[in-house]
Amino acid sequence: MAEYASPNPSGNEAPGAQGQTAQQGEPALRLTGISKAFGAVQALRNVDFEVYSGEVVGLVGDNGAGKSTLIKAISGVNIPDSGQIFVGGKHATITKPADATNLGIETVYQDLALCDNLDVVANLFLGREERNVLIPVIARPLDEIDMERRASAVLKQLDVKIPSIRVPVAALSGGQRQSIAVAKTILRNAQVVLLDEPTAALGVAQTRQVLQMIRRLRDSGLAVVVISHNLADVFEVVDRVVVLRLGQRVATFDVRNTTPEQVVSAITGAEFGEIMKSDGAANGNASQENAK
């Protein structure tokens, strides 16, 4: 463990190297030296990660590369064995999902976690309903009108089109449901939004809607992390691609001067077989950055 416990030598992932995307100052979210083992399996090895406000980062990698483990470490589902998390430059401790939520980090999982039987407004405000005060403490009915007003405002902001926000979400398409799940995070004042395979189950038109919405999130100044298997989607919407392989961060690309083939080879390790022999994340990063 000792060889992974120390943070990466800084400089390999210097923000300045990324060009002119909105990467001045502190990242909205920064992780350093994250390691996590499940029994004998080392799921993450000394991984650094950072995402800036107003930026979309694609987190890619093959199955078992550690993408989910990293996301779970950020969202508080799993606690990493070592490493540090900084939110807005401040050191943060995330040991449970509520910690992440309180820090403004929201995760949209693939299953979306919507109640099909409830309407759009009810889903958007689930667990944090707005209430009137009819009689203090005793009678505090739901403030449906204000919730509906705010719901339509946030859906307008994301440019989500829905026949009526009073229909049960069971009646909506996959893309619309994805949009509702994302709108939910906006209503919680998220600063960092993690999207797990947002386009996996969607058709062509719905995928475009969702990608459009991701751009809108970026434009409104949020830090967005997209986990995806679909490189076409990744290239269409992200600013930077971070590649994980076998629990290590092996490469970082700026999409503007990268080809999908380069990313694929980083994911599979095809051209960089020697990286693995060195058994250290720093070397891998360095060589990949040079290749760029």
Added chain:
Amino acid sequence: MTSQSSTESAPVAPTPAAAPPGPFEVLRKRLFQGDLGQLPVVLTLILIAIFFEITSKGIFFAPQNLSNLILQIATIGFLGLAAVLVLLIAEIDLSLAAVASLCGAVLVVLSATKGASPAVAIISAIVVGAVVGLVNGFFIAVLRVPSFIVTLAALIGYTGVLIHLLPNASIRLIDPFLSGIAANYLTFPWDVLLPVPLIALYVLMQLWTRIRRQRAGLSQAPLWEVGARAGAVVVVSVLALIVFESYRGIPFSTLILVTALLVFWLIMRFTAFGRHVYAVGGNAEAARRAGIGVVGIRVAVFTLASTLAAVGGVLAASRAISASAQINPTLLLDAIAAAVIGGVSLFGGRGSVWAVVLGSLIIGSLENGLDLLNQGTDVKLMVEGVVLLIAVTVDAITRRRNATGLR
């Protein structure tokens, strides 16, 4: 970036506010889609009533019989309401009838043999119900034992307790107040005056909501729809009043049931708790991730259900003027059937408190009509079994169609 900018400028014009559909258009659309709401249930009720009116040679619609029918369904109504709550979180409670009988027995034993005052007897019976529900809820929600088994065990166990409490099979209820709950009526003019302020309040609430929505710049339900809804409430109230007034008035037990229905309608429809109950029934994992205390909601629902069953048991004991060690064999079935017939889904999260009214009217009419035709328990059980099966089948088919058709 160039390919991006072309997609970014894709036209996303706001949908123009289409002209709201008129009443006939909505009706036609719903008929076409097979989304008829409660209409088939209402038609079934009318058919059943006409059938028994003819076969009983005019006794069914006699004022005294109708009033009797309403009295009969007070207990079914309370247990049905309990069943609705439990079904909404996609669980089941098989112990409702046993709990009702047990609490009825507690009431009668305390009043008749221990000499407790009516208030003490009633409160004790209801507290026993609440504790029973709390215990059920603990095993189901905290220990995650399937509700089917927990409440089956409760059903068997409390049947034993009931027999233990009433070694002589039954005890008569002597207290005049307690036996008067079911036997007394709210008479003219109070029974006519009572609904007036309530209906006025309802209409005012609707109008106030319209004004507030208008101020907030939100879409409005068409005026005819609001009018139709208010009109339906008035028509149903007037019809019910005519029935009650043609005999003696509104039975007290009916008044208690309607009050409970109103209170639970308000809770389920307008409070965060009610919203969370529906959420737990719709997707418990989503509810948990949204920060809802799913365990607490489940415990609360089972506690409320058993408490309502206890009230039903008190009304049953008052009506029978006794407590019996024999649990009514059809009561549990009646309660669950009333909920499901009224449109509450066995799969959780779908249905309204008002389902109980239609459901228990259908169940009550069947029992009452078969009694009028001098049919025994054998026929009643067979008919009710078939009716419950039909209702559950319709629920399962509707669910499947919604799951596949709507996406």
